Amino acid sequence: MVRYLPLGNGRMLLTFDEDYRITDFYYSKYASENHSGGHPFMYGLSIDGNFLWLDRNGLKFMDYYDHTMVGTVFYPMAGIDFESLDMVDMYTNIYLRHINITNASNTRKNVKFFFHQNFYIYGNDIGDTAAFYPDLGGVVHYKENRYFLASTLDDNNKTLDQYATGIKDTGTLKGTWKDAEDNELSMNPVSIGSVDSVLRHSIDIDPGKKFSVYYYIIAGEGYKEIQKIKSNINLDYLRKLERRTTNYWELWSSKISPNLDxxxxxxxxxxxxxxxxxxxxxxxxxxxxxxxxxxxxxxxxxxxxxxxxxxxxxxxxxxxxxxxxxxxxxxxxxxxxxxxxxxxxxxxxxxxxxxxxxxxxxxxxxxxxxxxxxxxxxxxxxxxxxxxxxxxxxxxxxxxxxxxxxxxxxxxxxxxxxxxxxxxxxxxxxxxxxxxxxxxxxxxxxxxxxxxxxxxxxxxxxxxxxxxxxxxxxxxxxxxxxxxxxxxxxxxxxxxxxxxxxxxxxxxxxxxxxxxxxxxxxxxxxxxxxxxxxxxxxxxxxxxxxxxxxxxxxxxxxxxxxxxxxxxxxxxxxxxxxxxxxxxxxxxxxxxxxxxxxxxxxxxxxxxxxxxxxxxxxxxxxxxxxxxxxxxxxxxx
CATH class of the missing domain: 1.50.10.10 (Glycosyltransferase)
Known part of the structure; x- marks a missing residue:
């Protein structure tokens, strides 16, 4: 029963577990509805074809970043240093993960990121839909008046290269996350009922080079709302969002200090x-x-x-x-x-x-x-x-x-x-x-x-x-x-x-x-x-x-x-x-x-x-x- 790095803006609140998995995803006008209910959103990595789901064993550091409500997580593996910055924007209902990648090895590396969405919209998995929307460039989970768009963007303005939607927790079906473990996704475009989804984002990075990948989830009360927010998404906007969120919390938390150690x-x-x-x-x-x-x-x-x-x-x-x-x-x-x-x-x-x-x-x-x-x-x-x-x-x-x-x-x-x-x-x-x-x-x-x-x-x-x-x-x-x-x-x-x-x-x-x-x-x-x-x-x-x-x-x-x-x-x-x-x-x-x-x-x-x-x-x-x-x-x- 441990939660790490709560991130919120008064309408959206996310928490993580010890394995750096989104575990609670609250969203509504008053942040009153939990759309994950403790069911984790997993995060997978594949380096040169070797796949794993990240967990606490791979984490070296997880904390708030420099007196802000921005999470910082460090997880080196296979000669690559990964550092994630997680935040919820103060003004729009966007959760953003900025992944900084440094290839500290002597060889070119192929890296694939797998982002798992495991929504239980309105707190249950009855009648949910997960579908890939080509016009939005991502997977949308929706039910009634709750819409969630998940997508990616990197330094080269490239977005996800594969996706999958599927059935979870029904019969022998554990979930679409299993589809990621062979490094390839099914590209199944839509599923209904008890559903989850996975996105894949692939990059190649040369020795000694640095690169960034952004993963984000937009929340809204309907298609038009998430479409409007998505229309603003580009690298400049995501970098602006990160700066303003960090600056806001630095100023907010510095009003009064007990002036101790x-x-x-x-x-x-x-x-x-x-x-x-x-x-x-x-x-x-x-x-x-x-x-x-x-x-x-x-x-x-x-x-x-x-x-x-x-x-x-x-x-x-x-x-x-x-x-x-x-x-x-x-x-x-x-x-x-x-x-x-x-x-x-x-x-x-x-x-x-x-x-x-x-x-x-x-x-x-x-x-x-x-x-x-x-x-x-x-x-x-x-x-x-x-x-x-x-x-x-x-x-x-x-x-x-x-x-x-x-x-x-x-x-x-x-x-x-x-x-x-x-x-x-x-x-x-x-x-x-x-x-x-x-x-x-x-x-x-x-x-x-x-x-x-x-x-x-x-x-x-x-x-x-x-x-x-x-x-x-x-x-x-x-x-x-x-x-x-x-x-x-x-x-x-x-x-x-x-x-x-x-x-x-x-x-x-x-x-x-x-x-x-x-x-x-x-x-x-x-x-x-x-x-x-x-x-x-x-x-x-x-x-x-x-x-x-x-x-x-x-x-x-x-x-x-x-x-x-x-x-x-x-x-x-x-x-x-x-x-x-x-x-x-x-x-x-x-x-x-x-x-x-x-x-x-x-x-x-x-x-x-x-x-x-x-x-x-x-x-x-x-x-x-x-x-x-x-x-x-x-x-x-």
């Missing part, structure tokens, strides 16, 4: 790319583009959870990229319910997504929500306003978002002032959770501040009083002298003292001071009980069984990236930058080669586990590095 600064930029690549033009921010999880549960992470998206918007905002945050706030205003809360999760086009949260428990109707998702939205909006002082932008959200959510949060409380029961951030338990209390407290404080800015002093006092009452009830109901720490939740009226990393929220969101003795004892329990001996890192909570590798009483659960970074942020707030940095270093050491973070880490091997990338992991890294930079600067000053 070069490796950490580079990782910071990569995290920004991951977040941005998962955002669309509507304002949705997906949790992950990794579709392999579909094989386990027939559902995935390519949704917008308001919590994950709010944290991601906050990360981009403090890194100087406010546009995505602004789009997210605009979308959220249209999604918040009349009652004033955000739903569990949404599709990337803004429609309500699948949910496992029930509407009824023990015969009692409930809201199927996690209240922290509503609270974080208000808190992040205030943090945006506090940073940018953008009253003109923020004003329209005051009544439709802030007041609506704040009124819900002040009414959705028990008689003691604590939030009523909802589901926890881990989406597992129904009750009153410390993380929910912390984020709701922060949101009510934010709403009070907003009301004060807009001159609504009565509302400001109301929200502030609700926050204070909530804090006092938390101290009374959640802390135990017997345990010497806070409970993670009250479930069914009883406190749950399972040690949970989410308790770090009481500091992160400002409800408690980090030096408070009650906080210190709670955080010490997290480090003692949740640190995973051996591989390291912080587990979510004691006896966490989610995606557990095996039963093992010595392992509290799989370590997570976000939970480890939460503790780094806590230690930094106490002034212990050394301990905070050590946890950052642990996270850095568990990235992929291209700087991608997964959701979890295998507690025995240290390898990525569950979806990868996870946008939340990257957002927390951005936030943590920005905070470390600030604390470090203040200490030096």
């Amino acid at each position: 070069p490796d950490t600064n580079a990782l910071f930029r990569r995290s920004l790319f991951i977040i941005k690549s998962h955002s669309n033009v509507l304002g949705s921010i997906a949790a992950s583009s990794d579709s392999d999880i579909l094989k386990m549960s027939h559902d995935g992470y390519y949704y917008m959870w308001p919590r994950d998206a709010a944290v991601a918007a906050y990360a981009l905002s403090i890194a100087g990229h406010s546009q995505t945050a602004r789009q997210f706030f605009g979308l959220s205003t249209s999604l918040i319910t009349e009652q004033g809360f955000m739903q569990h999760k949404y599709n990337m086009d803004g429609h309500l997504a699948s949910s496992w949260l029930p509407h009824i428990i023990n015969g009692r109707e409930i809201y199927p929500i996690q209240e922290d998702e509503t609270a974080l939205l208000v808190w992040v909006l205030w943090e945006y306003f506090r940073r940018y002082n953008d009253i003109g932008f923020t004003a329209p959200f005051y009544e439709g978002l802030v007041i609506k959510a704040a009124e819900f949060m002040t009414s959705f409380v028990d008689e003691d002032g604590l939030p009523r029961e909802s589901f926890d951030l881990w989406e597992e338990r129904y009750g009153i959770h410390a993380y929910t209390v912390s984020t709701t407290f922060a949101a009510l404080k934010a709403a009070s501040n907003f009301a004060s800015v807009f001159g609504d002093q009565d509302l400001s006092k109301k929200y502030s009083a609700a926050a204070t009452r909530m804090y006092e009830a938390f101290e009374e109901k959640f802390y135990s002298e017997e345990y010497g720490r806070y409970a993670r939740a009250i479930i069914g009226g009883k406190p749950d003292f399972t040690v949970d990393s989410a308790l770090s929220s009481i500091v992160i969101f400002g409800m408690k001071e980090p030096q408070d003795s009650r906080v210190v004892s709670t955080m010490e329990a997290i480090m003692e009980k949740l640190w995973v001996n051996g591989v390291g890192g912080i587990a979510r909570y004691e006896n966490d069984n989610y995606m557990r590798i095996k039963e093992d009483s010595n392992v509290p659960g799989n370590p997570w990236i976000i939970t480890t970074l939460w503790m780094a942020r806590y230690f930094m707030k106490t002034g212990d930058l050394e301990r905070g940095w050590s946890l950052i270093e642990w996270v850095k050491s568990h990235r992929q080669k291209s700087g991608i973070f997964s959701e979890q880490i295998n507690p025995y091997t240290g390898q990525p586990h569950s979806v990868s990338p996870l946008v939340w992991s990257h957002a927390e890294m951005v936030i943590t590095l920005m905070e470390y930079s600030s604390y470090s600067h203040n200490q030096k000053a």
